[in-house]
Amino acid sequence: ILEEFKGVASIELTLEKDSILTKEEALKDIYRKLRPGEQVAAEAARALLDNFYFNPKRYDLAKVGRYKINRKLGIDKQLTDSVLTVEDILATIKYLVSLHANETKMNGTRDGKAVELRLDVDDIDHFGNRRIRAVGELIQNQVRTGLSRMERVVRERMTTQDIEAITPQTLI
Template sequence: MSQYRRMPVTTRERQTFGAVPDAMELPDLIEVQRRSYRWFLEEGIKELFSEVSPVRDFIGRDLELYFEDYYLDEPKFDEKTSRLKNVTYEAPLRVKTRLSNKRNSTTKEQEIYLGDLPLMTPRGTFIINGVERVVVSQLVRSAGAFFTADVYRGRRYYGAKIIPNRGAWLEFETDPKNVIWVKIDRKRKVAVTSLLRAFGYPNDEEIMAIFKDIDTHPINHYIEATLNKDAAKNEEEGLIEVYKRIRPGDRATADNAKSLIHSMFFNFDRYDLGKVGRYKFNLRFALDTSDAAVADEEKRIISKEDLVQIIREIIRLNITQDEPDDVDHLGNRRVRAVGELIQSRFRVGLARMERII
C-alpha cells in the first residue's frame, strides 16, 4: 500500500505582476482581534471584578468577598497538541480572593480556580475541541442619544432614543397634540413629566421654569400640553405612574417605585451608558468629552440633568424642524470585537456566581 507524505510548507515571496504597483502595504487586519483579546485579558477581566467586588452575604452586614488579583496559569497543552488530541487550547484562570468577616474582624486570603479561558493563537483564532475557530466582530448600533422624527400631515414630530451599553432603553416621542411621551424598556408610554417628577423635579412650576427659555413656540407649547396630560401632580404620583408602566399588575407604592427606578437608572450594576455612549452624549450637547469625564462610573449612569437636556433638544427640534439623526449612518455604529463580546458573556457568568454566593 502506497504511503502519502505531506510536503513541507514553504514560504515564497509574493510577486506582483500588475502594471500599477501597490500604493500601500496591506495592514495587519488580524491585529484588531489580537489587540481586543489582549485588552480583555489585561483590562476587561479587571473591570468585571471591580464591578462585582465586594460580594456581600444575604444580610449584607457580616461577610464580604473581594476579588483582588488574577492571572492565567500555564496551559495544559500547547496549540499543536490541542489539535492532535481534539481538546481546547486554554489556560486556568486563578483569582486571589479575600474574605472579610465584619463580625469578628478577621480576614482570610485564598487563591481559587475560577475556570479555563480559551487562548488566542497568533493567527487571531481559537482551538476549540481540536478545531480552529474564529469569533466574528459585530457591527452594532452605538450607545448614546439619537434623535428621530415621524412625519404626520407634512410635519415632523421628534423623539429620541437613549441606548445604554447595559440597561433599560428610553424612547421618547411627540404626538400630534404636542404631548411628549416616554417608553421605558419598550413598555407602555407615560408622560415625560411623570418621569421628570420621578427623577427629582416634583412640581409643575419647577418643570415649567426649566423649559421656559426653549419652549417658546407662539402656538405649540409642548411642556404645557404634556403637563395637561400628566396624571401625576407630585413626586410620589410620578413614581407610581412610572412604576405602573414598568410593572403592570403589581401593587404600586411610592417606596417600591423609588427603589425600582433607582436600581434601573442610578445603579451602575444595572445601568451603564458605556464610555462610547457617554462620549457621544457629551459630544452632542457640547459637554466635557475628556477621558476622565467619560470613564468615571458615576458619570456613566443617566442623571436628571441628562434627562432635561434630552427633552430640551426634542422641543428645539420640534420648533426648528431640523434634520433628525440617521441611525443607520456608520458614524452611529461601532464594531464590537472579540474582547468585548467575551467580556459580555463573562459578565453574565460572574452575575450568576454572585447570586449563588
C-alpha cells in the same frame, strides 16, 4: 420642570393636562407602565428606575456612549461617567423640544467652551451610529451578567440555608 422649560408651550400644555402632581405618583405611574399587573410601591418604583439607568452594575454607557451623548447634547461630563445623570435627561428633553420647534441650533458646551450645536434627526440605519464591540467588552458584559446571577443565587441560598451549615461550596 416648569422652571427649566419656561416659555415652552408644548411642555406647559403637557404638564397642564397631566393628572400626576407628585414625584411619588410619577414613579408609580412609570412602574405601572414598565411592569403592568404588579403591585406598585413607591420604593419599588424608585429602585426599578435606579437599577435601570443609574446603577453602574446594571447600566453602562461605556466611554463611547458617554462620548456620543456629550457630543450630541453639548454636555461636558467625564468619559468615565458611565451612567445616565439628571443633566443628561434634561439635555435630551431640551434637544427634543428644540427639534419639535423646528430650531436648527442649540447652545451647549464642549471642552469647557460654549458652542452652538446643530440640531438634526439621527438616521438609525447610518453606520456612523453603529459600532463594533471589541471582544474584551463582550466578555466583560457576559462575565458581569454571570456574576450578578451568581450573586442573586448566593443571596437566595444564604437566606434559605441553615447558618451553621453554610460553606462557600454549598452556596455556589
